[in-house]
Amino acid sequence: MAFGPSAARRTGEEKNVGDEYLVPIMGLMTLLIPLLLMSAVFVTTVALQVTLPPQAAASGAGAGGMGGVTKILMVGMSADKGFIITNDKGVLPAFPERSGADRNWIPKVGGSFDFATLREVLLEKVKKLPQYQDHEEVYLAIQDNIPFTDVINLMDTVRGDVNVIEVKTDEDAAKYSVEKGQKAYVATLFPSVIFGGAVPR
Amino acid sequence: MPGAQTPSKYLKFKPHHARKKSESSSLRITSLMDMMTIVLVFLLKTFSAQGDLSATAAHLSLPKSDSMAIPGVIDRVAVGSNAIYFLEEEIMPTDEAISSKDIVIKPLKARMETRVEALQETMRTAGREAEPAKILILADKNHYFSLIKKVVATAANAGYMNITLAAIQDTGKWE
Numbered sequence: 001m002a003f004g005p006s007a008a009r010r011t012g013e014e015k016n017v018g019d020e021y022l023v024p025i026m027g028l029m030t031l032l033i034p035l036l037l038m039s040a041v042f043v044t045t046v047a048l049q050v051t052l053p054p055q056a057a058a059s060g061a062g063a064g065g066m067g068g069v070t071k072i073l074m075v076g077m078s079a080d081k082g083f084i085i086t087n088d089k090g091v092l093p094a095f096p097e098r099s100g101a102d103r104n105w106i107p108k109v110g111g112s113f114d115f116a117t118l119r120e121v122l123l124e125k126v127k128k129l130p131q132y133q134d135h136e137e138v139y140l141a142i143q144d145n146i147p148f149t150d151v152i153n154l155m156d157t158v159r160g161d162v163n164v165i166e167v168k169t170d171e172d173a174a175k176y177s178v179e180k181g182q183k184a185y186v187a188t189l190f191p192s193v194i195f196g197g198a199v200p201r
Numbered sequence: 202m203p204g205a206q207t208p209s210k211y212l213k214f215k216p217h218h219a220r221k222k223s224e225s226s227s228l229r230i231t232s233l234m235d236m237m238t239i240v241l242v243f244l245l246k247t248f249s250a251q252g253d254l255s256a257t258a259a260h261l262s263l264p265k266s267d268s269m270a271i272p273g274v275i276d277r278v279a280v281g282s283n284a285i286y287f288l289e290e291e292i293m294p295t296d297e298a299i300s301s302k303d304i305v306i307k308p309l310k311a312r313m314e315t316r317v318e319a320l321q322e323t324m325r326t327a328g329r330e331a332e333p334a335k336i337l338i339l340a341d342k343n344h345y346f347s348l349i350k351k352v353v354a355t356a357a358n359a360g361y362m363n364i365t366l367a368a369i370q371d372t373g374k375w376e
Contacts, residue, residue, distance in 0.1 A: 144347035
């Protein structure tokens with residue numbers, strides 16, 4: 001017994017027999033890893049829906065105009081001044097407690113657009129104005145010299161938070177345009193974005 | 202002192218041969234298995250059946266969005282920093298589209314119209330109900346809205362009634 005282990009070491013019998021059984025598993029893993037690497041999604045592309053203005057959708061032509069719309073809510077985006085919110089009656093002051101031009105515009109902060117304040121103001125307007133509580137459409141009047149990345153940020157802001165709900169009834173399936181049992185993404189503000197109009201001065 | 206030991210003492214036990222045999226027979230793959238298992242679990246966690254596996258055009262850096270809507274398999278137009286591509290085919294240099302005063306990009310519209318007609322013809326032949334043609338616009342984040350507006354207007358003019366803009370998902374972008 002006392003000589004057992006050393007004898008085994010000398011003859012190489014100490015070899016871990018279990019390792020040999022791992023070789024086929026290693027082979028399987030070597031195949032699985034490249035396969036998963038090829039199909040792995042490290043970056044997910046998402047889509048932001050653009051709704052065509054009613055006129056363009058009806059005729060299949062043109063990306064401007066607002067014919068037939070009665071409940072308009074528009075967010076103007078100016079490279080110099082920031083954001084302004086208007087409806088079919090006129091400007092909705094962003095800061096009613098202020099005076100002059102300061103009450104209408106949400107200015108840029110440190111050279112960047114203040115998306116957080118815009119979101120707060122929009123939530124407040126929706127709370128105060130009942131006609132926009134179930135309203136889905138918002139017009140975006142964006143100046144030509146605004147970078148596309150800021151346009152996407154604006155679209156995210158006006159859409160608000162997105163809640164994921166599971167569609168269980170036929171009624172909900174029709175409401176959210178998905179099949180029963182699937183998930184629907186419900187935005188808290190305006191999910192339907194329409195490009196059009198001019199930025200007020 | 203070890204150096205003073207005679208070689209014959211080592212030869213007696215054949216240490217060189219013994220070591221060589223031991224190295225070749227006991228290659229440890231357990232640690233390698235551990236590493237592979239970690240990599241496998243990580244890859245299985247990142248595996249997604251929903252993600253978009255298609256490659257985007259060269260010189261195209263998409264903006265980030267917290268949207269969760271996944272684009273389907275639809276027609277794509279890529280507005281890269283150098284050129285505009287429709288269905289992987291280069292249509293025109295981006296600079297040309299930017300400098301054009303027309304809201305509709307004519308070469309792109311012509312190509313899109315041909316595609317929309319072909320799609321409608323395919324649906325008619327298959328006896329299916331006509332669906333609105335769908336398009337995904339992949340545009341570089343550094344382009345100005347003036348160019349994006351032109352591409353959207355061109356797609357709408359060509360008959361694409363369902364238009365979506367592509368972005369890279371980033372749910373924590375406001376944090």
